[in-house]
Amino acid sequence: MKPPAPRRWVQGVLLAGFFALFLHTAYKGFDLLDWPVHLVFRLDPLAFLAEVAATGAAAFAGAWLAAGLLLLFTAILGRFFCGWACPLGTALDLGGAGLRRIFRSALRGRRPPRSLSVALLFGLAAATLLGLPLLGVFDPLSLLLRSLTVFVHPMFDAAAKGLLGGISRSGFPGFADGLYDVLGPVLAFGSPSFDLAGLTALVFAGILALELSAPRFWCTSLCPLGALLGLAGRLSPLRRAKSARCGECTRCAARCPTGAADSDPADSAACIQCDECRRSCPRGARRPELAAPGLSAPGSPTRRAVLTSAAGGALLALVPRVRAEERERGWDVLRPPGARPEDEFRSRCIRCGACMRVCPRGALHPALLETGLGGMWTPRLVPRLGYCEYHCRLCGQVCPTGAIGYLEEGQKEKTVIGVAFFEAGRCLPYRKAQNCMVCEEHCPTSPKAIAFRDELRLDPEGKERLVKVPRVVESLCIGCGICENKCPLPGKGAIIVGREIPGSLSSFY
């Protein structure tokens, strides 16, 4: 058996590094994170493009230098990032190879239309510029990170803990405890679960299933980052052309995962520099050579295709204007602490899910349409599922774009994300003249934002009872949601945090 290509080693190491960063991005006893996973986005020119669309010239900051350099190197070397580094690409290589082996899929069918990814790139860019920010939904790094966060890791964790529990109950608790210690670093704390876990999984499974149709289907036909890098790759002076030694055996074209080797020279917008053509050629006939950049390489998007895509994106951007649901945002949509004002937040958020990954209480969940079409997979704080931990300020540290700003110690504790109110129709002291006070107990501010007074109230039988009746002191409430989270009533809480921010108009417009 041939030793694996050097590319496989590089891919493996980088994917492992990505997983390591992912697992490391959690509360480990320190309020400041050292190597958060969002660092990978520093390399992502598509995220940079989204940031330019959102903030204009302000985006040209040193933080994005690496993304600029990646574009530059792609213009010299081609799409090496896709073939060698992209963790989603590696995951698809691995998953796709497995799927194809198991289902013995015949691969030599038709290649998917490559122009789709270009259409997505220009369409989404146009929509984003016109106020419907959806580039991040299709960013491959975002897609992988949020998939890991929202369903892959939680499912792995549930499986591992189910197994450990089974071992423990079958009479080997000591062995299970030992395994727990060994597996500790890759397990989640608690049992994470997320809104949209099913839909997120479906999207990922769909992309993986496309591998049965063609290897790297996503990368060649859909990925807008791939399309962007492909545009840069066309400038590359390196061409994988057939030399005179070529015996016309088509082995290179058969091995090429993207179909780039169908043409001669290989299509550098599609070629991911995997080097399979050279390695598979029995005569050493296909190797990169210097040539003049050919801007009109085969498979290049036509001007008409680009314009049509952009027009499509512009039309898409009109959809929110005609959706009645978008006239007013839900009153219960809360954003993470430190989030920029809503419009800016939505346009800068690239839907990577890093904030959801790092939130220690599992409070942040992807939205579907609750915040509008342009808010898909943006994080919202759902107090009933998890509250915002008073002294924690991790989400602002992992946001790759600054959609969630960094908060200092002391500043976080004063950051208001909403305000709590009682639903007196359900709350026990009001409804049954029964003492409860769980919300008051957990309120973290000092003095507490939930005050109470002993009052005589009628219970449901008409009997007068002295009961502690709570109220929200709005000037102290920061909307962290621990009250709603801990409210002991089943289902919906009797105290709820709304988006309204007392003393500020910004939550109303």
Added chain:
Amino acid sequence: MTTAIDRRRFLTRLAKLGLITLGTAGIPGLTPGRARGQAPPRPTLAVTEGTDPAALVRETLGKLGGIGKFVRSGDRVVVKPNIGWDRTPEEAANTNPVVVAEICRLARAAGAESVRVFDRTCNDARRCYERSGIRAAVEALDDRSIRIEHVREEQFEVVDIRGAKSLDRWPLYRPALDANVLINVPIVKHHGLSEVTIAMKNLMGIMGGNRGRIHQGIDENLVDLNSAVRSHLTVVDATRILLRNGPQGGGTQGVKIANRLAATTDVVAADAWGAREFGVDPMKIGYIRKAHEQGLGIADLGQAVVL
């Protein structure tokens, strides 16, 4: 010779094993150690005062005859401090870490096979363990048999509490129930609902489920819980007392430095002593009075032997 086992046979066996495991599962019951109404023995209460918390622990337990009176060689000991909140020791929302660590050390020195420290916290458990200083203090003992660990959801087990008036069935933490010695190490704090929270309420840290649900009728529920799960020894930390904004405080404005510590085998006497340190009459605290009346322990410190 080895017998080959094919996949199909392996899966069948696995399924059978699973069915057997399921079949044997049932809801275990807990019976109170002593029937209610029976007169409890006169409690002995050791009280000390001083600025060195570790010395206070040694001195207090020394007065009771040393920790060896409670912990025997080979015992599995659980130390249950209050680690409920994401607060620093100075904020007096959690048990003093020095007190916790010293109790663990003494228990091991008395021959305990293992000492486990845990709490089902209110705030994020990692933050609570960290910022309370209790993780660091216990790990500084550097003894592999003394473990501070996070509670694991699957180790909560629904238990029938026989003779309970209100809390008749609840998920409780198996390792706490299995311990030979359960040492309850609460801190004296203000509480909005029950006015003061000390030892009986600290035991809520072994409860799973939606604990807020026991706040309605908390007096009866706490008596039921403490009848079913006995604290073999209670060490009340009053080195700092949280007087306001309890039970989690915030800042040091509401914190009184009291430099006192008490220990007793009677959880009710422990609460009565703590309430007095806090500055309230224990018989005016609903759950303490109820516990006294139902014979769970003695809240009238006049009846106690105070050392």
